[in-house]
Amino acid sequence: MRNDTVKQYLLIGTILVLTYTLGAQLFVFFPGLLGAITLYILMREYYFKLTVIKHWRKGFTAALFILASIIVIVLPIAGMIQVILPKFTALIENQDAVTATLQGLADKMKNISPQFQINQQQVMEVIQKITAAIPDVLGATANMLTNTVLAFFLLYFMLVDGRKMEMSINKYLPLKDTNVDNIWEATRTMVVSNAIGIPVLAACQAVVAMIGYAIFGIESWALWGIFTGVASLVPVVGCMLIWGPLSIYLFATAHPGAAIGLALYSFIITGGIDNVLRFTILKKLGDVHPIITTLGIIVGLPLFGFMGLIFGPLLVSYLLLMIKIYRAEFPDRKE
Numbered sequence: 403m404r405n406d407t408v409k410q411y412l413l414i415g416t417i418l419v420l421t422y423t424l425g426a427q428l429f430v431f432f433p434g435l436l437g438a439i440t441l442y443i444l445m446r447e448y449y450f451k452l453t454v455i456k457h458w459r460k461g462f463t464a465a466l467f468i469l470a471s472i473i474v475i476v477l478p479i480a481g482m483i484q485v486i487l488p489k490f491t492a493l494i495e496n497q498d499a500v501t502a503t504l505q506g507l508a509d510k511m512k513n514i515s516p517q518f519q520i521n522q523q524q525v526m527e528v529i530q531k532i533t534a535a536i537p538d539v540l541g542a543t544a545n546m547l548t549n550t551v552l553a554f555f556l557l558y559f560m561l562v563d564g565r566k567m568e569m570s571i572n573k574y575l576p577l578k579d580t581n582v583d584n585i586w587e588a589t590r591t592m593v594v595s596n597a598i599g600i601p602v603l604a605a606c607q608a609v610v611a612m613i614g615y616a617i618f619g620i621e622s623w624a625l626w627g628i629f630t631g632v633a634s635l636v637p638v639v640g641c642m643l644i645w646g647p648l649s650i651y652l653f654a655t656a657h658p659g660a661a662i663g664l665a666l667y668s669f670i671i672t673g674g675i676d677n678v679l680r681f682t683i684l685k686k687l688g689d690v691h692p693i694i695t696t697l698g699i700i701v702g703l704p705l706f707g708f709m710g711l712i713f714g715p716l717l718v719s720y721l722l723l724m725i726k727i728y729r730a731e732f733p734d735r736k737e
Contacts (some may be wrong), residue, residue: 430545433706434552436713441471441553442560443593449561464561468554476550482628581727588723592716596695603679604631607641611672618664619657620648634676635699641672694718 445467452458560567575582608631615623626644633643645668653661695715702714 431549431552433546434549435556436706437549437553438556438560440593440597440713441557442564443590444597445471445557445561446564449564460562464558467561468557471554471557485625485628578730581730584723584727585720588719589716592719596715599679600635603676604634606675606679607631607634607672610675611641611645611668614645614664614667614672615648618652618660618667620652620664630672640676641668645672694722 449463449467452463453460572582575585608627611630612623612627615626620626626648630641630644634640636643645664649661649665649668651661652658652664698713698715698718699710700714701717702710704710706713
């Protein structure tokens with residue numbers, strides 16, 4: 403018996419060491435795995451209906467779903483990159499014009515508020531930081547492309563062998579069937595809420611912001627609208643990260659009426675869309691508390707990158723769910 407126990411601990415130790423070693427080397431590709439899991443959860447029900455009920459061929463159906471994902475997800479992101487990248491290129495190639503614009507803005511702000519002071523050296527430091535960050539952005543883009551290809555590669559096999567995969571997971575989870583169902587339901591709710599809800603919210607706020615920027619005379623209003631949609635993902639401050647500085651810029655460049663109009667429009671309309679969607683469409687997709695979403699995003703982004711928007715809140719929900727399951731699996735027993 404003692405020898406069996408020693409063998410058991412040695413085997414567990416070997417498994418843990420190998421898991422850590424492989425995980426450390428492959429962690430950079432972890433977002434691709436998370437992306438495949440996300441897409442699988444979103445497609446699972448419809449895929450099984452086509453292959454199990456209507457008897458479509460598994461491989462063909464999986465390839466069809468992947469093609470649809472590329473059209474719906476990859477092409478819009480590629481389009482946004484095509485819009486944004488030339489602007490960054492122009493920024494690097496025309497630093498003198500950028501410096502003059504920032505310096506002029508600083509001078510006007512100084513006339514409005516003497517306490518506001520920006521010198522030439524500070525302006526140059528800002529530009530140098532932006533320039534230095536571009537290689538990191540390009541590297542992150544290349545990494546995202548690799549993880550995207552990996553996600554679709556994994557998704558194909560997850561769809562084709564989905565039922566076998568789920569049976570294996572259920573077999574090795576040391577929990578009651580009821581608690582396994584709870585975990586699955588929590589996962590599905592959080593993934594659907596964030597994977598669909600967050601992009602819908604960002605896209606709606608981007609479109610509404612574009613309209614406001616066009617009305618109040620912001621140049622490159624489409625570009626700033628995209629930035630506003632991305633900024634809406636940031637907890638607490640959100641879209642204000644974009645429309646706030648733009649309003650200040652309009653005020654400093656002798657357009658006070660447009661500045662006040664843009665600020666009011668952005669605060670009431672662009673910001674109001676968030677509340678309207680959360681209490682209508684997003685509530686139907688999955689009623690996830692905003693605190694869970696906010697904490698999850700703060701934790702998830704440094705861990706998983708873009709996929710942290712989905713799996714960060716999922717980790718927080720799992721923590722609360724595991725506490726609930728623990729109390730169900732091991733209830734207090736009073737003598």
